[in-house]
Amino acid sequence: xxxxxxxxxxxxxxxxxxxxxxxxxxxxxxxxxxxxxxxxxxxxxxxxxxxxxxxxxxxxxxxxxxxxxxxxxxxxxxxxxxxxxxxxxxxxxxxxxxxxxxxxxxxxxxxxxxxxxxxxxxxxxxxxxxxxxxxxxxxxxxxxxxxxxxxxxxxxxxxxxxxxxxxxxxxxxxxxxxxxxxxxxxxxxxxxxxxxxxxxxxxxxxxxxxxxxxxxxxxxxxxxxxxxxxxxx
Amino acid sequence: xxxxxxxxxxxxxxxxxxxxxxxxxxxxxxxxxxxxxxxxxxxxxxxxxxxxxxxxxxxxxxxxxxxxxxxxxxxxxxxxxxxxxxxxxxxxxxxxxxxxxxxxxxxxxxxxxxxxxxxxxxxxxxxxxxxxxxxxxxxxxxxxxxxxxxxxxxxxxxxxxxxxxxxxxxxxxxxxxxxxxxxxxxxxxxxxx
Numbered sequence: 076x077x078x079x080x081x082x083x084x085x086x087x088x089x090x091x092x093x094x095x096x097x098x099x100x101x102x103x104x105x106x107x108x109x110x111x112x113x114x115x116x117x118x119x120x121x122x123x124x125x126x127x128x129x130x131x132x133x134x135x136x137x138x139x140x141x142x143x144x145x146x147x148x149x150x151x152x153x154x155x156x157x158x159x160x161x162x163x164x165x166x167x168x169x170x171x172x173x174x175x176x177x178x179x180x181x182x183x184x185x186x187x188x189x190x191x192x193x194x195x196x197x198x199x200x201x202x203x204x205x206x207x208x209x210x211x212x213x214x215x216x217x218x219x220x221x222x223x224x225x226x227x228x229x230x231x232x233x234x235x236x237x238x239x240x241x242x243x244x245x246x247x248x249x250x251x252x253x254x255x256x257x258x259x260x261x262x263x264x265x266x267x268x269x270x271x272x273x274x275x276x277x278x279x280x281x282x283x284x285x286x287x288x289x290x291x292x293x294x295x296x297x298x299x300x301x302x303x304x305x306x307x308x
Numbered sequence: 309x310x311x312x313x314x315x316x317x318x319x320x321x322x323x324x325x326x327x328x329x330x331x332x333x334x335x336x337x338x339x340x341x342x343x344x345x346x347x348x349x350x351x352x353x354x355x356x357x358x359x360x361x362x363x364x365x366x367x368x369x370x371x372x373x374x375x376x377x378x379x380x381x382x383x384x385x386x387x388x389x390x391x392x393x394x395x396x397x398x399x400x401x402x403x404x405x406x407x408x409x410x411x412x413x414x415x416x417x418x419x420x421x422x423x424x425x426x427x428x429x430x431x432x433x434x435x436x437x438x439x440x441x442x443x444x445x446x447x448x449x450x451x452x453x454x455x456x457x458x459x460x461x462x463x464x465x466x467x468x469x470x471x472x473x474x475x476x477x478x479x480x481x482x483x484x485x486x487x488x489x490x491x492x493x494x495x496x497x498x499x500x501x
Contacts, residue, residue: 107369107372107374109369109372110372113372113375113376114372114375116379121448124451125451132453145351145352170488185338190449190450191451194345194367194371195346195367196342196343196346196348196446196466197351197463231461235486253464255375269451271450274382297368300368301369302368303368307448307450308449308450308451
C-alpha cells in the first residue's frame, strides 16, 4: 500500500500551514543529516534481522480486519483492462517474460493472513492470495549477479527491493484480498503483498518487474523523498 | 535541607543523566512527529500534536530522529544498568525497605520526601524499559511477533508505547519537584554540573 496522498500529506500538517516545510523545532534538513548518518546502521540491523526463509506467523481468518486497511495512493487510481494486462519481467534475466493474467492465475496460488503495517503507524490484518514472487523470478531465470528488483506500476509509482526479501516465501504478487478478487483501489489486477516490509514498499498495479545487479539513482517514489529504502519489518 | 557541602555525584551517574535527558527529549519530540502521521487516538480524524512540540519536520524526518535517538537512549540505559549492578549502586542508591518504612511509619517529613524521591526515580526505570520493548514490537513486528502478542493487539501496543510520553513528562515534573524538596538547587546542580 502506497503512502498517503498529497492531499492527506497536507491535511496532516494542517494544524500549521507551514508544518511540513518549517516543521516545528526541527527543520527537515537536520533530519536529512540524521538520516544520512543513522540509516546505514538501521539498514544493517534490518538486513541482519531478516530471516529470508522463515515465514512470519500468520493469523486466523476470524482475525481479519477489513475496516482497518486504509487506501493510500500517491496519485490516481489507474484503470487497467484485465484482458490486455501484461506483467513484464525483464532486466538481467535469461528468460524475459510477458505474462497475461490467465498465465499468472495458472501458477500455484499461495494464501496468507498477515499484518499489513503502514509507515504512518496503523496496521491491519489482511488475507492476500497470489503467486509467490520467487516463483515468477525463477521462471525468468535471473543472472547470478542480480541483487535488487524494481517494480513499476501503472500509476507511475515505483519501488525497489533487495532480492532476499523478494525471495521470501510470503512475498506475493497478489490478486486476491480477504477472500475476494483484489479490488481496483487496492491494486488490481496485481500488487505486491508481504509481511516483511512496510506498506509503501508494497506497490499496487504492478506492470513491470526488473531484476538488476545495481540500484539506480531512483530507489522508489517515497525513498527519493527521504523514506527508508529497506523498510523491513 | 540546608547542605553545607555541595553534594557530589559520580561522573558516570551525571553522564547517564545528561544522555538520558537529551535522548529522551529527542525520542519524545520525534515520536510526536510520527504520531501526527496517524494519531493513536482517532486515526486520521484524531487531533494532531502542534508542530512546535515535534521534531523532524515530516514523517520521514521524525522517523530518522527517532531511530537515531533510540540507539543512543537504549545503549545509555544498558551501560548504566551494568554500571549500577557492577558498582552495587542498586543496593543503596535506589528505593529500599528503609524508604518504605519511612513512608509508612516515619515522622520526619524530609525523610519522607527523600523516600518518595527514591521511589520515583526507581519506578521510571521499568517504564523506560517498557517503552523500549513496545518500541521494538512496533519497529519489527514480523521479527518479534511475540512482543505484539504480549500487549494484546496492535492498537494496545501503540497506546502503551505512546503512554511513555505523558509518563516521562509527568516523571520529569515530579522528579524535579522532589529533588528540589530533598536537596534544593544544590542537589539539582550537582547532578548536572
